[in-house]
Amino acid sequence: MDNQLIYKGNFGLERETLRVDENGRLSQIPHPFDADGEITRDFCENQIELVTPVCTSIDGVMKELERLDRNVNKILNEMDEQLHIYSNPPHFSDESEIHVADFRGDHSGKRLYREKLEQRYGKKLMLFSGIHFNFSFDDEYLKSISSGENFSEFKNKFYLRLYKQFSRHSWLPLVLTASSPVYDRSLFEDGAKGAAVSRYASIRSSEKGYWNNFVPTLRFKSLSAYVDSIQRYVDDGRLFSASELYLPIRLKPKGINSIENFENGVSHIELRMFDINPLETLGINADDLRFAHLLAVYLSEQPDFEYTDELQIQAVENHKNAALLDLDGVTIDGIPILERAEQILDKMAERFTDNEEYLNVIAYEKAKLSDRLCSRIINENIYG
Numbered sequence: 001m002d003n004q005l006i007y008k009g010n011f012g013l014e015r016e017t018l019r020v021d022e023n024g025r026l027s028q029i030p031h032p033f034d035a036d037g038e039i040t041r042d043f044c045e046n047q048i049e050l051v052t053p054v055c056t057s058i059d060g061v062m063k064e065l066e067r068l069d070r071n072v073n074k075i076l077n078e079m080d081e082q083l084h085i086y087s088n089p090p091h092f093s094d095e096s097e098i099h100v101a102d103f104r105g106d107h108s109g110k111r112l113y114r115e116k117l118e119q120r121y122g123k124k125l126m127l128f129s130g131i132h133f134n135f136s137f138d139d140e141y142l143k144s145i146s147s148g149e150n151f152s153e154f155k156n157k158f159y160l161r162l163y164k165q166f167s168r169h170s171w172l173p174l175v176l177t178a179s180s181p182v183y184d185r186s187l188f189e190d191g192a193k194g195a196a197v198s199r200y201a202s203i204r205s206s207e208k209g210y211w212n213n214f215v216p217t218l219r220f221k222s223l224s225a226y227v228d229s230i231q232r233y234v235d236d237g238r239l240f241s242a243s244e245l246y247l248p249i250r251l252k253p254k255g256i257n258s259i260e261n262f263e264n265g266v267s268h269i270e271l272r273m274f275d276i277n278p279l280e281t282l283g284i285n286a287d288d289l290r291f292a293h294l295l296a297v298y299l300s301e302q303p304d305f306e307y308t309d310e311l312q313i314q315a316v317e318n319h320k321n322a323a324l325l326d327l328d329g330v331t332i333d334g335i336p337i338l339e340r341a342e343q344i345l346d347k348m349a350e351r352f353t354d355n356e357e358y359l360n361v362i363a364y365e366k367a368k369l370s371d372r373l374c375s376r377i378i379n380e381n382i383y384g
Contacts, residue, residue, distance in 0.1 A: 043126035
């Protein structure tokens with residue numbers, strides 16, 4: 001009998017969007033909200049990041065996002081500004097219009113960290129915006145399947161296994177939600193102007209996006225091994241901190257995302273591949289989040305495996321390939337990518353066969369394999 005506790009969980013969203021003026025250009029006005037809290041910014045001063053409270057349902061987290069979006073738009077309207085609800089930036093003249101987030105006082109360390117990132121990656125990459133989906137299973141469920149094992153150790157091992165599965169399958173939600181195939185030419189060429197269709201369905205998730213200049217490979221025997229494998233990159237200077245681990249999936253501790261905070265164990269898992277969907281008022285479709293939740297449930301029940309360096313490198317390659325607009329010739333495990341996606345969706349439908357609501361969510365995603373979201377955006381000429 002299905003353990004109904006498996007569907008309980010905690011949900012949170014972080015949505016990044018750029019502020020633009022009445023002419024659709026990057027705002028040059030300082031961030032008008034508090035430095036920290038629900039309405040902050042991420043890399044650059046022109047950006048708004050909405051951080052929802054932790055919720056116990058998808059509906060709840062969407063209501064919180066709507067509340068924050070409404071509050072932000074009220075203030076921005078008074079400033080003759082609006083949100084650029086698209087993952088790719090609008091036109092800008094050059095990097096002088098991109099201002100590193102000017103955190104001050106107790107948060108000045110965040111500004112210094114971003115200035116280091118500027119030196120390493122440049123500022124254009126800072127303009128990419130997206131949505132991060134944070135999820136954790138309810139502890140009541142985890143305790144129900146822990147079989148008397150030390151709970152903290154069991155929980156950490158559970159999320160390490162889930163990370164491996166999500167990392168290998170990060171391409172799947174990307175294929176289903178990629179929605180930024182159009183860009184302004186200034187993104188790649190100073191002084192250029194005008195919309196163009198790229199070879200990517202999602203530039204930010206492609207080889208052109210925000211990646212480390214090497215492929216980090218991690219260890220999963222234990223949480224301490226995982227943490228040590230990140231720390232070695234910090235020690236040799238290839239990462240400034242754990243926050244610079246630019247992979248589509250992250251394990252997160254409670255509170256600040258730091259190596260030290262993992263002393264208290266894993267809190268949740270973060271999915272970082274969602275584009276802002278310009279066809280949705282809030283930038284995200286609730287059924288895409290429901291699917292991500294079902295995928296977490298499904299993957300949590302799959303057998304463990306050894307996540308070798310080779311498999312981790314291949315997972316990154318698969319993710320970048322899944323960001324392409326034309327998927328002809330792209331394969332996963334030797335199978336055409338859309339065919340492989342259909343296979344997984346069919347297996348998920350078998351897993352959730354007794355729940356009509358879940359089957360409808362899976363059917364919604366399956367329909368996008370033949371009518372991709374990114375192609376709808378090109379056809380409707382969303383980007384000015």
